[in-house]
Amino acid sequence: MWRIWLRGAAEFLGSIAGAILLLSLLVVAAQPPHGIWPFATNVLEQFLRAVAGDFGRSTATGAPAMIVAWKAFPATAQLMASGAVLALLIGIPLGFLLSAGRTLRAAAPLLQIVTAIPVFLIALALIWIALRSFHMAAPLHSRNTSLASLLNRGDWSGAWFLYLLPALTVGAAGAARLQLSLQRAADIAWAAPYRSGLRMMGLGLFDINLRFALPEIVAAMLRDLRAFVLALISAAVIVEWIFQIGGAAALFLKAAASHDWSVVSAILFLFALLVIAVGFLGDVFASLILSEEAR
């Protein structure tokens, strides 16, 4: 077991170091010095500073880039977390449902029509439905107003627009990714040859699914958590821009447009750290589940 942890930890640290190196390359490549040697020296300096947590200063505000990014991160984290919860609530039952029977499996490609819709179109469609079909009014408040205070005031429109619609959009993107990985894992587990062997040995279908198929499906899902988080981040960028939420994802777009590379690299580092950490935990837990099953 300790080998799994050790290997995972080495990959985790290596990935973080690699991400910092790539972001250092990005910052230096944005304003490259003349010559290879000064370039390499600048990259090394930038890398060592970044390892110490110093990603430079924002060219727009002059504040340390990591502090600028960190201040904007909670709004994005909140959006991604609420989207992830919705994605789990929608994606897991849908994934199991669409891999349950032959007829339902055949309907799976139809779901591709839904998942082929780009995130910004989902957001625009949800806004259109809220305004035109449910006759809601566009909110006058900014996202600074908390959800609790909106609900206390009975401002359902505000709560819907500022919190539920963004979370739904991110959740839809996450659910599409989740049900896909779940469905793939379930397909492989359902068709595994050991199932017929266990049936012949007299084990019931429920027991086979619970003891053998389910751990494999859960492990495969955990291994795919990295892709799930990537989908949530991409969706958060688009949603924050459309709904004008002042989070790290929207700040990333503004910083990229204004060539504020220190802030860009700090935000990308936070996102990369999130992806690497979730991927690491997913891999470790998947290994634990499979080793328990093997026991």
Place this chain on the structure above:
Amino acid sequence: MSGVAARTGSSRHPRMFRTIIGTAGIAGLGLIAVVVALNNVVARVSAGAVHVAPPLLAPGAGFVLGTDALGRDVMSETVHALAVSFSSAALAAAIAVFVGAFAGFAAVRMPLRLGEFVRAVSGVVRTVPALLLAVVLVALSARDFSTIAVGLAICPAIFNRSFDSAMRLARSRHAVYARASGIPGLTLLRRDLVYELRRNFLYVAGRALAAAATILATLSFLGFGAVPPHRDLGLMIAQARDSYLSAWWCAFFPALALVVFVLCARFAATDDNGDVS
């Protein structure tokens, strides 16, 4: 166990059903390609022509898909925008396949485990979503280079898939037996390349096309992609944002064209296991 299940043909769709989906996808892409090639014939108004009719005219007999806020024919504009989106996505996908897929195939055969090092680097790049990577590349260069930026941004995912697939081939039993029986490495390489072209590259190309179309449209929607007057579908939808609540057709038809395009590309990429994305 999973690998065995996959190899023995375990899949959720019957083969014929998969064939129908794949054929529908390829036929759809072919139809789109024809429309794109004949865009100046299909569209009755040239691209960007304003005030051809009263603004925000609803779909009807005169203008089948209506007109937008500047009095442009939505149908003609959608066809022209589809042509821009299709050609850009095809170019981005071609870049991704040539750089990503072929590099992934070649990297497996690199000496000193260099390929595995490149695979690890690619894995690190993949911790940044392709959309964000494309935004960074556009910001580093210019909006005119968005097609190349998107092509490069989706490369790591394609590289990893091709690398893993080629690695399985290189380590497969047939490769071991072939080497043991004295078959030259070049013959084996040729065989693997043909096998990869049939099994992996076509699937990857479809996936790359779908991803490129989605990311390019999103980039344009966010203001990092197509530059007016060459509007693609994403930019067309972005410019319809102010009017789409009262005039739905301004955004609906370009959105529909985009979804159909992405869907066809994803269906065309149906693989042996029936995965369509």
